[in-house]
Amino acid sequence: MSENKIQVKNLTHAFGDLLVLDDISFNIKNEEFVCVVGPTGCGKTTFLNLLTRLIIPTSGEILIDGIPADPKIHNISFAFQEPSAFPWLTVEENIAYGMKIKKESKDVIKKRTDEVLNLLGLQKFRKQYPHQLSVSSEQRIVIGRSFAMHPDLLLMDEPYGQMDIKMRFYLEDEVIRLWKNFKSTVIFITHNIEEAIYLADKVIILTNKPAKIKEELEINIPRPRDIASKEFIEYRKYVTDQIKWW
Amino acid sequence: MNNKNILIKQILYLVLPVISVLLLIVLWFFASSVNRVLVPTPGDVIDRFVKTFTNPINNQYIWGHIWASLRRVLIALFFSCSIGIPFGILIGWNKTAEATVGSLFELIRPIPPIAWLPLIVMLLGIGEIPKILIVFIGTFTPIVLNTATSIKLVDPLYLDVGKMFNANSMKLLFNIALPASMPAIFAGFRTATSGGLMVVMAAEMIGAQEGLGFIIQRGMDAFDVPLIMVGMVVIGLVGVFLAVVTNYLEKLVCHG
Numbered sequence: 001m002s003e004n005k006i007q008v009k010n011l012t013h014a015f016g017d018l019l020v021l022d023d024i025s026f027n028i029k030n031e032e033f034v035c036v037v038g039p040t041g042c043g044k045t046t047f048l049n050l051l052t053r054l055i056i057p058t059s060g061e062i063l064i065d066g067i068p069a070d071p072k073i074h075n076i077s078f079a080f081q082e083p084s085a086f087p088w089l090t091v092e093e094n095i096a097y098g099m100k101i102k103k104e105s106k107d108v109i110k111k112r113t114d115e116v117l118n119l120l121g122l123q124k125f126r127k128q129y130p131h132q133l134s135v136s137s138e139q140r141i142v143i144g145r146s147f148a149m150h151p152d153l154l155l156m157d158e159p160y161g162q163m164d165i166k167m168r169f170y171l172e173d174e175v176i177r178l179w180k181n182f183k184s185t186v187i188f189i190t191h192n193i194e195e196a197i198y199l200a201d202k203v204i205i206l207t208n209k210p211a212k213i214k215e216e217l218e219i220n221i222p223r224p225r226d227i228a229s230k231e232f233i234e235y236r237k238y239v240t241d242q243i244k245w246w
Numbered sequence: 247m248n249n250k251n252i253l254i255k256q257i258l259y260l261v262l263p264v265i266s267v268l269l270l271i272v273l274w275f276f277a278s279s280v281n282r283v284l285v286p287t288p289g290d291v292i293d294r295f296v297k298t299f300t301n302p303i304n305n306q307y308i309w310g311h312i313w314a315s316l317r318r319v320l321i322a323l324f325f326s327c328s329i330g331i332p333f334g335i336l337i338g339w340n341k342t343a344e345a346t347v348g349s350l351f352e353l354i355r356p357i358p359p360i361a362w363l364p365l366i367v368m369l370l371g372i373g374e375i376p377k378i379l380i381v382f383i384g385t386f387t388p389i390v391l392n393t394a395t396s397i398k399l400v401d402p403l404y405l406d407v408g409k410m411f412n413a414n415s416m417k418l419l420f421n422i423a424l425p426a427s428m429p430a431i432f433a434g435f436r437t438a439t440s441g442g443l444m445v446v447m448a449a450e451m452i453g454a455q456e457g458l459g460f461i462i463q464r465g466m467d468a469f470d471v472p473l474i475m476v477g478m479v480v481i482g483l484v485g486v487f488l489a490v491v492t493n494y495l496e497k498l499v500c501h502g
């Protein structure tokens with residue numbers, strides 16, 4: 001197996017005449033946590049939809065473990081930008097849903113569901129329905145559902161966009177915990193620079209539409225990270241300056 | 247605005263409905279005092295209602311008539327659900343079905359169910375089957391329509407969740423589109439129920455031997471206005487009963 005889990009080669013996408021992604025290439029290592037930052041409307045969601053094959057790219061290639069990305073072969077999970085827990089299923093049924101589709105055994109489903117419920121502190125809500133929980137808990141169900149798949153690649157599209165600062169900090173630590181526990185490879189989209197630097201091994205900065213890669217930046221700060229530390233603030237200032245260039 | 251004003255408003259909203267009902271009753275008594283034969287008093291109606299338990303109308307007590315109407319509506323609802331829900335799913339999910347049978351349905355749909363009555367009576371007579379058929383026509387449309395629309399308009403986000411897990415289209419339909427549509431299907435069922443009661447009344451007023459529509463018709467023939475009103479009130483109560491049962495079923499089936 002190559003060292004690169006994900007290889008994106010010359011990815012280009014246009015909706016009709018509207019060029020959204022322009023010749024994007026990068027690699028992601030196994031078990032790496034990558035954050036993508038870019039301005040609103042630059043094509044971040046489109047990029048993730050291409051990775052999951054919900055949209056077929058105009059040109060370019062996405063390889064996972066050296067094979068073209070294919071939901072039939074690869075296990076790709078997606079935590080959507082909007083709350084997407086099924087209102088007709090309980091919390092635990094929601095978390096188990098993807099595994100059921102993939103026909104995992106009953107034991108595996110049970111074990112991983114319990115694991116996720118424990119990590120997210122949702123055990124006491126397992127029999128409840130999403131609407132009985134707060135919006136932030138609803139989004140945690142979605143994140144739990146994604147991790148429980150043991151995905152080859154986990155995509156998260158601004159999952160914390162709607163939440164206040166305090167809840168964000170809490171959930172960011174939670175996502176790090178799940179990531180370490182399940183050893184997933186994660187692409188996390190955000191337009192919050194602080195969030196990106198707090199979470200990522202590597203930050204990919206996109207330009208305005210049509211999106212190109214402005215820079216790939218390794219974040220070499222040991223975890224757990226302190227957002228008030230000198231090096232954190234330096235990274236944040238650097239990325240902010242990169243974005244001001246547009 | 248200060249608290250006192252808010253309190254006064256709240257009390258007002260509590261009292262106003264009571265006043266309206268009282269006003270209606272006063273008006274009713276007033277109308278009765280003008281012409282008691284055409285407008286019997288509430289007491290007359292209650293007396294007449296009590297009598298329906300002891301004096302049969304056309305060999306049936308009130309329970310028999312309630313059951314006759316209810317039975318017709320329930321049988322019709324049973325068939326319109328078991329045919330209408332699959333049919334609605336088909337035309338909501340499948341573009342080809344929507345274009346073919348769906349457009350035929352669209353063509354027939356605007357005809358009000360009661361307009362079918364004469365044709366059906368002429369073709370099939372005044373037995374039990376034509377009555378149920380006409381109620382079926384009235385209940386079928388809202389069920390198909392609600393099912394088809396909600397299956398068609400199911401939030402693409404939910405379908406995307408299934409697609410990303412690589413669910414096949416049968417799973418997308420039965421695991422996602424259908425449960426997501428349950429509340430709308432129940433809304434259709436509710437419309438169908440009240441429509442069904444309306445149609446059964448009309449059907450029973452044309453040559454029936456039992457049922458609440460028959461009672462009303464009989465009241466008219468015999469110039470027994472209290473009996474007409476008994477029929478009206480009881481069919482209203484049957485409607486309330488069905489609504490309560492439907493709400494209960496919905497709570498049982500959908501939790502969202």
Ligand SMILES: Nc1ncnc2c1ncn2[C@@H]1O[C@H](COP(=O)(O)OP(=O)(O)OP(=O)(O)O)[C@@H](O)[C@H]1O
Binds near residue numbers: 039046081191
């Ligand atoms: N299905 C589509 N058809 C046509 N244009 C589209 C479609 N989806 C997205 N676009 C356009 O592509 C551009 C990028 O959209 P996208 O949703 O990927 O942006 P984004 O970076 O995720 O934005 P946000 O920060 O608001 O989530 C936008 O200009 C949008 O209008």
Ligand SMILES: [Mg+2]
Binds near residue numbers: 046157
């Ligand atoms: Mg987006």
